[in-house]
Amino acid sequence: MQENLKESDTVLDIIKKRRSVRRFDGAEIPHEAIEQILEAGRWAPSGANAQPWRFIVVTEKENLKSIAECCYYKVFKSRHVGEASTVVVICADPDAGSQTYILDAAIAGTNMTLMATSLGIGSCWIGAFEEQTLKKMLCIPENLKIIALIALGYEVGKTSVPPRLPLSSIVHYETYEYKNEPDLITKKKSSGPFSVFGKLLRVLFNRR
Ligand SMILES: Cc1cc2nc3c(=O)[nH]c(=O)nc-3n(C[C@H](O)[C@H](O)[C@H](O)COP(=O)(O)O)c2cc1C
Structure with missing residues (x-):
């Protein structure tokens, strides 16, 4: 019981510690850490266990800069995408056998951001992007849907905590x-x- 209590404390600590980090120092993330983050995504639950997610891991600086050009909402550009060390593009296959493929992929993304936090790596969800341009750029098959991007890197400074509703x-x-x-x-x-x-x-x- 005592052990369980400690474990649940840790889970909530990590959940609360995760922030949307928008300032990265550009340092490379070790490959093993990226693998652990992807592994956390792989173990997400999914409708009918269809595992409809597909992950594209981008680390080349030039590619990151090109991706950043496609990430904006109205006049707000997500420039931090271009400063991230790695971006994981989360896609989902609507034909993989899960009606809830968008939810499934989002849960995988959540697992990945929490894993990143536990490894001391900052992350930021990116939901505003030009899907068709990104699809062409990354050679993503037409039937797949891009659900979100996760920008990853080591944080510069300290991100303030946005409030939550009680x-x-x-x-x-x-x-x-x-x-x-x-x-x-x-x-x-x-x-x-x-x-x-x-x-x-x-x-x-x-x-x-
Ligand atoms: C689905 C989703 C899409 C998001 N899209 C963006 C985005 O395009 N650019 C960005 O800078 N932040 C984005 N965010 C981050 C939110 O702004 C952030 O989660 C929210 O302000 C709460 O802050 P916190 O994550 O630090 O708790 C997104 C978050 C989610 C969950």
Whole structure:
């Protein structure tokens, strides 16, 4: 029990420690660390275990700069992509057998950013990019979809922590809107066509 408690503390610590890092020092990330990050992605859960993700690892400086040119939202450019040491382009194959291929690939990305954090490597999700241009540039087959890019590198300075909403404003227990009926769900369950038969059985066996 004590051991489990320690482990869960560590998971939450890493989750809270992960930041979107936008200033990198350009130092190379050891290949073993990249492999560990990819391994964390590989072990993500996926619908029907279809594992629809495909990862493209980009490390060449010139290629990183070209990719950065395709990463912007309106006038906001993600210049940090060009300063990253490595970019992992997360693609998903819609025909791999999972209806949830976008979610699956996003979970793989989450695993990878958490693994990077635990290795002392900064990361940043990039969701704003010109998909078609990137696809051509990286020779990605037409049927694949680019889900996101993960920029990786060693952080310069310290990124401030963006606030999170308190649990009290995002969590709803039992139903979204509060109804003063504690057995609302039980009542709903017993309103089906077999409810009379169910009630009879409960009376016979003295169950609620
Ligand atoms: C799906 C997704 C797409 C994102 N796209 C971008 C992006 O294009 N450029 C960027 O600089 N940050 C991007 N971010 C990072 C968010 O801005 C960041 O997660 C958010 O501000 C919270 O900060 P934190 O990650 O440090 O907790 C993205 C994050 C997610 C999850």
